[in-house]
Amino acid sequence: MAAPVVLVAVLLAGAVGVQVVRDRGWSPYQPPNPLLWVQSGPLLQRLVLGFDSLAADIYWMRAVVYYGGKRRATGPQLSYDALYPLLDLVTSLDPHFRVAYRFGSVFLTEAYPAGAGRPDLAIQLLQRGIARDHGRWEYFYDIGFVYYWWLRDYQKAAEWFLKGAEQPGAAEWLKPLAATTLATGGHRETSRQMWTQLLNSDMTFIRSQAELRLAQLDAMDTIAAVTPVLQRFIDREQRIPRSWQELAAAERLARVPADPTGVPFVFDPKLGFIDVSPKSRLWPLPIESRAHVTPQLP
Amino acid sequence: MPAAIETQELTKDFLVGFWRPRPYRALDGLTLSIEAGEVFGFLGPNGAGKSTTLKLLLQLIYPTNGTARILGKPAGEVEVRRRIGYLPENPYFYDDLTAEEVLSYFASLFGLRGADVARRVSTVLDDVGIAAERRMRLRGFSKGMLQRVGLAQAILNEPDVLFLDEPMSGLDPIGRRQVRDLILSLRQRGCTVFFSSHILPDAEALCSRVAIVVQGRLVANGAVSEIAEFQLTGWELVAADVNESLRSSIAGRARKVTSIGAGRFVIDLPPEVGPDRVLAELAAGGAHIVSLNPHRETLEDYFIRQVSAAAPRQTGID
Amino acid sequence: MRAMVLVAGAVFRESVRDRVPYSMVMFAILLMAASYAISQLTAGQDMKIIKDLGLASMSVFGMLIAVFLGIGLVSKEVERKSIFALLAKPVTRTQFVLGKYLGLVATLVINLAVMTLAFYAVLAFMDLTAGPEKLVWPAPALDPRLLIAILLIIAEVAVVTAVALFFSTFSSPLLSALLTLGLWTAGHFGSDLRNFGTVVDSAPMIAIARVLYYVLPNLAPFDVKAEVVHGFPVAARHVAYTLAYGGLYAGVLLTAAVAIFRRRDFK
Numbered sequence: 001m002a003a004p005v006v007l008v009a010v011l012l013a014g015a016v017g018v019q020v021v022r023d024r025g026w027s028p029y030q031p032p033n034p035l036l037w038v039q040s041g042p043l044l045q046r047l048v049l050g051f052d053s054l055a056a057d058i059y060w061m062r063a064v065v066y067y068g069g070k071r072r073a074t075g076p077q078l079s080y081d082a083l084y085p086l087l088d089l090v091t092s093l094d095p096h097f098r099v100a101y102r103f104g105s106v107f108l109t110e111a112y113p114a115g116a117g118r119p120d121l122a123i124q125l126l127q128r129g130i131a132r133d134h135g136r137w138e139y140f141y142d143i144g145f146v147y148y149w150w151l152r153d154y155q156k157a158a159e160w161f162l163k164g165a166e167q168p169g170a171a172e173w174l175k176p177l178a179a180t181t182l183a184t185g186g187h188r189e190t191s192r193q194m195w196t197q198l199l200n201s202d203m204t205f206i207r208s209q210a211e212l213r214l215a216q217l218d219a220m221d222t223i224a225a226v227t228p229v230l231q232r233f234i235d236r237e238q239r240i241p242r243s244w245q246e247l248a249a250a251e252r253l254a255r256v257p258a259d260p261t262g263v264p265f266v267f268d269p270k271l272g273f274i275d276v277s278p279k280s281r282l283w284p285l286p287i288e289s290r291a292h293v294t295p296q297l298p
Numbered sequence: 299m300p301a302a303i304e305t306q307e308l309t310k311d312f313l314v315g316f317w318r319p320r321p322y323r324a325l326d327g328l329t330l331s332i333e334a335g336e337v338f339g340f341l342g343p344n345g346a347g348k349s350t351t352l353k354l355l356l357q358l359i360y361p362t363n364g365t366a367r368i369l370g371k372p373a374g375e376v377e378v379r380r381r382i383g384y385l386p387e388n389p390y391f392y393d394d395l396t397a398e399e400v401l402s403y404f405a406s407l408f409g410l411r412g413a414d415v416a417r418r419v420s421t422v423l424d425d426v427g428i429a430a431e432r433r434m435r436l437r438g439f440s441k442g443m444l445q446r447v448g449l450a451q452a453i454l455n456e457p458d459v460l461f462l463d464e465p466m467s468g469l470d471p472i473g474r475r476q477v478r479d480l481i482l483s484l485r486q487r488g489c490t491v492f493f494s495s496h497i498l499p500d501a502e503a504l505c506s507r508v509a510i511v512v513q514g515r516l517v518a519n520g521a522v523s524e525i526a527e528f529q530l531t532g533w534e535l536v537a538a539d540v541n542e543s544l545r546s547s548i549a550g551r552a553r554k555v556t557s558i559g560a561g562r563f564v565i566d567l568p569p570e571v572g573p574d575r576v577l578a579e580l581a582a583g584g585a586h587i588v589s590l591n592p593h594r595e596t597l598e599d600y601f602i603r604q605v606s607a608a609a610p611r612q613t614g615i616d
Numbered sequence: 617m618r619a620m621v622l623v624a625g626a627v628f629r630e631s632v633r634d635r636v637p638y639s640m641v642m643f644a645i646l647l648m649a650a651s652y653a654i655s656q657l658t659a660g661q662d663m664k665i666i667k668d669l670g671l672a673s674m675s676v677f678g679m680l681i682a683v684f685l686g687i688g689l690v691s692k693e694v695e696r697k698s699i700f701a702l703l704a705k706p707v708t709r710t711q712f713v714l715g716k717y718l719g720l721v722a723t724l725v726i727n728l729a730v731m732t733l734a735f736y737a738v739l740a741f742m743d744l745t746a747g748p749e750k751l752v753w754p755a756p757a758l759d760p761r762l763l764i765a766i767l768l769i770i771a772e773v774a775v776v777t778a779v780a781l782f783f784s785t786f787s788s789p790l791l792s793a794l795l796t797l798g799l800w801t802a803g804h805f806g807s808d809l810r811n812f813g814t815v816v817d818s819a820p821m822i823a824i825a826r827v828l829y830y831v832l833p834n835l836a837p838f839d840v841k842a843e844v845v846h847g848f849p850v851a852a853r854h855v856a857y858t859l860a861y862g863g864l865y866a867g868v869l870l871t872a873a874v875a876i877f878r879r880r881d882f883k
Contacts (some may be wrong), residue, residue: 386700390696407619409706461704
């Protein structure tokens with residue numbers, strides 16, 4: 001008995017060794033659009049012989065793996081081309097796949113290279129959700145959100161928030177949100193209000209998104225608080241400080257300020273610009289509130 | 299010279315039951331020694347352990363305990379297998395091959411080549427009487443024909459030791475006769491034959507020695523005539539043209555006299571009387587003898603007695 | 617050695633009589649021929665589609681022959697008890713198992729060779745009848761590189777046969793078929809297992825995926841159909857390593873199959 005076990009072990013070790021060596025110089029062929037032999041939802045629906053819902057689950061997993069894989073990949077050819085067709089198939093196969101609409105729109109809107117950077121497609125997807133999966137105020141809210149956060153079209157955002165508020169069972173904070181959006185769109189406080197609502201979401205992914213955004217908003221608050229100090233230095237010295245240390249010493253700052261994740265802010269001595277460090281998980285900050293945190297240069 | 303077949307305390311347990319397998323003793327401590335040139339009958343009722351013993355000797359299964367040696371070497375060695383033949387119970391081969399192809403394949407495995415293969419295959423096909431069907435696929439073969447193919451493949455290599463598992467099963471009377479003749483001719487050649495059967499007349503007609511196995515245990519081993527249990531239980535005599543005085547004179551000694559019409563009678567004689575004097579008397583009285591048959595206890599009667607005498611069978615082993 | 621070759625020869629002879637491989641080969645050839653009709657419906661990409669379909673039918677039908685004959689190789693003999701007479705002959709159980717394997721691999725090589733001839737015939741016909749669309753073909757019609765893809769298909773099918781044989785030494789044909797098809801499917805997700813780390817953060821999950829990647833048969837590298845069809849180069853190194861891997865992995869399976877088979881009782 002011992003002899004076959006040894007032989008199996010030796011051969012298996014050999015097989016593993018060959019794989020390790022081979023895999024150094026090889027990766028499976030990735031055609032430009034690898035995933036979708038069948039791009040038509042109705043055709044696929046017939047092909048899966050009634051297992052629509054299961055097929056939708058499988059395509060959803062593929063969409064998630066595709067998105068995740070692309071997001072972590074590096075290289076010039078990075079593209080999310082197949083993401084929308086995949087999501088389209090998922091939601092054709094199962095029109096009530098709520099997660100696919102909501103997460104899918106996040107994947108699509110997220111700025112490139114972390115996401116497809118396609119808010120237009122996100123809105124298209126969510127509108128399909130509204131058409132196919134009736135009466136869900138969340139889709140209206142999500143569209144409003146895309147307008148607010150990514151397209152900075154506060155008028156449109158408020159319109160969608162209001163439409164959402166008219167849906168049965170809609171959250172009661174939608175109406176006030178619409179009002180605030182109209183009045184003070186683009187302000188950090190309004191943004192904070194929206195993300196805080198999303199903290200109550202029953203979806204972990206949405207909650208963690210909200211936590212991240214709120215932390216970014218906190219970081220921007222800090223930057224906004226430090227910017228007047230920097231402005232004071234620039235006004236007095238008629239130049240940008242050479243480093244954080246110089247600024248801190250001159251303005252008697254206790255220490256180099258850090259973002260909510262504990263990573264110190266970085267300071268660009270050429271542009272006089274305070275930002276979260278690229279090492280921080282909060283990087284990059286959304287551009288919307290830059291105006292509030294950019295000092296007047298000499 | 300070593301015994302042709304020799305087993306020492308050969309024991310086999312099978313695991314039975316799916317969820318909680320427990321050992322079941324199919325063969326219990328079989329010790330046998332069979333000399334070269336013997337025709338040995340291995341008898342027992344169905345399920346007694348006959349096939350198990352044969353498979354152990356062929357190493358199709360491995361013993362739980364004990365050893366088996368054939369021609370002085372451990373059973374199962376390739377060297378041993380070159381010199382033995384085996385007919386499995388209800389043999390089965392390859393549906394899509396012809397009798398000739400199967401036998402050629404096996405003949406090549408025995409090391410024959412080229413024209414030798416064809417020659418040897420033709421000989422054994424003739425020996426077992428299926429030369430006419432040699433080109434037919436086995437799919438169309440009857441049970442009896444498959445049995446013959448089985449015999450043919452068992453004697454392909456002119457074996458020194460031949461194992462036959464129920465060689466007569468599935469054969470018609472003519473087939474049985476042929477197999478009997480085949481075994482006798484192999485014995486002439488000096489081949490040791492070990493065959494299992496549950497039919498006593500087969501053994502009586504062929505065997506120099508028999509062993510009886512019941513419920514996995516050896517219960518008797520010796521020449522057929524030596525095994526006391528098979529001794530005479532009486533005679534059955536059929537006579538015609540028996541007149542009344544003759545009838546009444548014999549009736550006193552017979553256990554029973556039954557008329558079967560027109561002066562014909564079946565006369566049942568006890569073993570101690572013996573037929574000789576009765577026959578002489580009948581002949582003198584003008585009667586004709588139609589038939590005379592000895593009555594022996596059958597193997598089945600014997601098995602039944604053995605089984606009921608044995609302690610209630612235990613399903614498991616401690 | 618001779619006994620092994622004889623067992624292999626018997627497998628080959630029996631499979632020649634069996635209708636299963638014939639029907640599979642016929643079906644594959646029909647599919648290749650049908651691809652001609654399909655290609656009429658697609659603009660410009662006809663050659664690619666014919667090659668795709670041809671290579672895919674070889675791969676799928678080769679695999680099906682391997683599975684459906686492979687699972688019966690040993691278990692059928694055991695079930696029908698033909699093994700009793702055979703193992704009483706001077707054949708070791710090792711020779712028996714290896715002979716069965718070689719016999720089926722030989723059968724598969726012949727079947728795939730027939731499919732290859734038919735495939736090239738269809739391609740040659742296309743080449744002769746094609747007009748100016750030839751200019752947009754990514755690779756010539758009678759591209760000898762197709763043979764690289766076919767070689768690796770044969771190697772993959774040989775591994776699948778070993779998988780089927782391995783299962784058939786200890787389980788029923790139906791179960792063996794399911795297990796083999798399952799492993800075949802899993803084998804084509806090998807790259808996903810390898811790249812699991814790029815999708816998931818959990819270290820134990822990544823470790824498990826890694827172990828599975830190396831222990832399960834990894835069949836994805838045998839698939840260079842897309843590269844060949846698009847006319848991209850396939851590194852000789854890759855082919856050599858993959859063939860070596862196939863040999864070693866089949867060796868693992870056969871060793872295990874022999875070890876199991878040698879200990880079995882044939883009741």
